[in-house]
Amino acid sequence: MVQNESETWSSEDTLRVLIASDIHLGYLENDAVRGEDSFIAFEEVLSLAVQYDVDFILLGGDLFDHAKPSPSCMYKCTEIIRKYCFGDKPIGVELLSDQLQNFSRVINYEDPNLNISYPILSIHGNHDDPVGQGSISSLDILSITGLVNYFGKWSDYTQVRVSPVLMQKGETKVSLYGLSHLKDQRLSRLFGEKKVEMDLLEDNNDWFNILVLHQNRADRGHSNYIPESVLPKFLDLVIWGHEHDSQVFAIKDIKRENENFCVVQPGSTVATSLAAGEALPKHCVLLQLHKKEYILTPLPLKTVRPFIFKTVVLSEENLGEDNIKENERVQSFLKGKVEEAIEEANKIRSGDPKQPKLPLVRLSVFYEHEGQDFNRIRFGQNFNGMVANPNDILIMKREKKIREHKEKEEVEEVDMGRAAVEANDVESLLRTYYAAVPPEKRLAVLSVRAITEAVRDFTLKRDDGVFRRVLEGHRRRCVDFLLESTAETEDEVKQQIRLCKESLDATDEEQLKGIIEKAASRPKVVVESDESEPELEQSTESGRGRGRGTRGRAARGRGRGRGRAAAVEPPSPSPERRTPRRSAAQKTTMWLQNLTAERSSRRRRDSSEIEISD
Known part of the structure; x- marks a missing residue:
């Protein structure tokens, strides 16, 4: 009124x-x-x-x-x-x-x-x-x-x-x-x-x-x-x-x-x-x-879809002592709770003809042990045509008691399912995830802040090119950092990459964005690897070289219709003098490629092990 x-x-x-x-x-x-x-x-x-x-x-x-x-x-x-x-x-x-x-x-x-x-x-x-x-x-x-x-x-x-x-x-x-x-x-x-x-x-x-x-x-x-x-x-x-x-x-x-x-x-x-x-x-x-x-x-507002939210703590409920499996007793009990919620939603309907008929129902369920857990998607299929969200009626969270907290170690594995529930946005969830992964699986080059912001821009702003810019900007920034150093061994390269990442993490937000955008906008510079260097003189001296002698290159050139390798005479036999900086750049390019391939393979193996419960 x-x-x-x-x-x-x-x-x-x-x-x-x-x-x-x-x-x-x-x-x-x-x-x-x-x-x-x-x-x-x-x-x-x-x-x-x-x-x-x-x-x-x-x-x-x-x-x-x-x-x-x-x-x-x-x-x-x-x-x-x-x-x-x-x-x-x-x-x-x-x-x-x-x-x-x-x-x-x-x-x-x-x-x-x-x-x-x-x-x-x-x-x-x-x-x-x-x-x-x-x-x-x-x-x-x-x-x-x-x-x-x-x-x-x-x-x-x-x-x-x-x-x-x-x-x-x-x-x-x-x-x-x-x-x-x-x-x-x-x-x-x-x-x-x-x-x-x-x-x-x-x-x-x-x-x-x-x-x-x-x-x-x-x-x-x-x-x-x-x-x-x-x-x-x-x-x-x-x-x-x-x-x-x-x-x-x-x-x-x-x-x-x-x-x-x-x-x-x-x-x-x-x-x-x-x-x-x-x-x-x-x-x-x-x-x-x-x-x-x-x-x-x-x-x-009278045309809003009815929504009922309830919290259920299984340890506080009487589930009975039947001979059936415990998770089946839990499912039977929760089905009754969902039916009660549907009835409650029908009672609060406004009567407006434009109000959607099917209600939203969500039960936040705290369970004690794994024996009480079950397939939530299959559970939701019982309510097709009765609720608007049958696939996510339940959200199951492991109940954590005080005594369990005291017995746990200082480094506690993060429950990503619970973190997904409690996160205010996708950026918070990603920060929680990256903080929880073991040190050997953490990002070596990319800044977590930049990644989370890229995800935000992609999901909210539909910026399809943000990931390309961020990844390219980080890669070029890392290469620049390595070229400025004198690192030659693999351990030295890893150390410099770690320092590069630490400098990015400590950079102010606006400066970090500017660094990435500036690096990503530069024209690409191709750094020749050892394969593009003239190695014919090495094969001439050793007879075999690295398996890429004159004979092999000439054959490869003819086989693919490329005659340049066979037609061009080898340059002066005097070996090229390589500076530590150039050598580091060549090693860095190969090392980064191997690292990227290794991490991509590892992510594919690990993706099946990560399960975020709703």
Whole structure:
């Protein structure tokens, strides 16, 4: 139930804003069951904007699930926006700030070629941030077509200065600060160095200050989140994107002097991971603002697929003492739990005809020993047609008791299945994996940081060439490092490679990226190996040489239709004088090739031994 404005609030002075975040359009779009979920929820959000006749819609990032949305995803997004946001309704909000500075172009509702009834203002998130040539975001495409007003985009990562979007409706004035997604570590460092500035208006007391950002809010380790304490105190309201659990409460208040700002965390509109936080009810938020007074009203989304999450600890359950196998008793018990969850999901259905029928169910199961484990995929097939996610209903984790922790050795083997569950993103999982592998299997040349960032850019930004650039950059950097040394023996080469990797690991993040990009962009330099050196004189002197004498080369040349080896006379018999640097380069090239082949073979053998349980 939406709380009405105070009787003293006139409609001409009351600004109404619909707030949503993390729409993730295109999530699992190729899934036959869940492919339409993100679009259905987005359509409901915009329909609520029309229902409550808001002045504009404010999105907190991650409108898209991928930085390069598919044509089908862009088509559906465009269709939905045009359906609900275009029209002849007059806009009562006046824009006072420099539009070119805020949006890089004229705001869409002031474009004479467009008829906009409900403008959308949005920052970008980590899933739809700029990528590729020209650093173009999917939001740039929507912006240039007049569908979305994109603000808060940054190109200078050494310092951030935010100029607000100034809007006014009657006597209500809003200064809207947009801070699109930056890497949490980078932004945390910039805050610590006092390099994040927000332009404060001279008559600030007359303005209601809103900040919308897309960063980690929960503590995920040192410098891997943004504490609320670093944000400016003059803010009245902070809209926090990126966190998917919805934390919004009905509020009617006015900020008093020396009080902290209010934080609104809308959460996602679609479940993109089967975690406990995603099972909370999904919302968007209606903000009603009159001068410095405001009302926040959560609006439950009725078209979201029902999701039930439960935790089961088998040691705390009575599984019976039947004569059947223990894992069969466990399966029978868990089947009952899944059936209970399906019934619970049916009870919380909204009744909206557009709400998907099949629920999401996830059981997080802690088991005591291997005898209680079983094939989870086969278990899930019992619920085909009953749940939307039959292949990942269960997540099994080994229960760890206190006494077991005390008995374990200092170096404990990492449970990658559990690490996969607890990891916040794929980068965290990779860092955990590389830290857990034995020393003899660890990366000898590549930087773990560069690899994890490459995986992130590939998965989120669809940057297909990132791995080639990173691998080529590391290889060339390593060769340069070796050429600058005087290493000749294999042990000396290994030592120099280790030093090269240590120097890369200790390099600042921005410098590391620059080193790799610079090395990868250089034209290739071919270093001739011993095979390309004139060895005919050696065969002349020894009669046999290395098995590559004149006779062998001439025969090989004739056999392949290459006459150059047979026709060209051997050079002067005086042997070439080789410097230690050239010798090291030749040995290094062969050694790196052998190392790469050996590691590739080892990875193929080891890949069958790594099993990450869901």
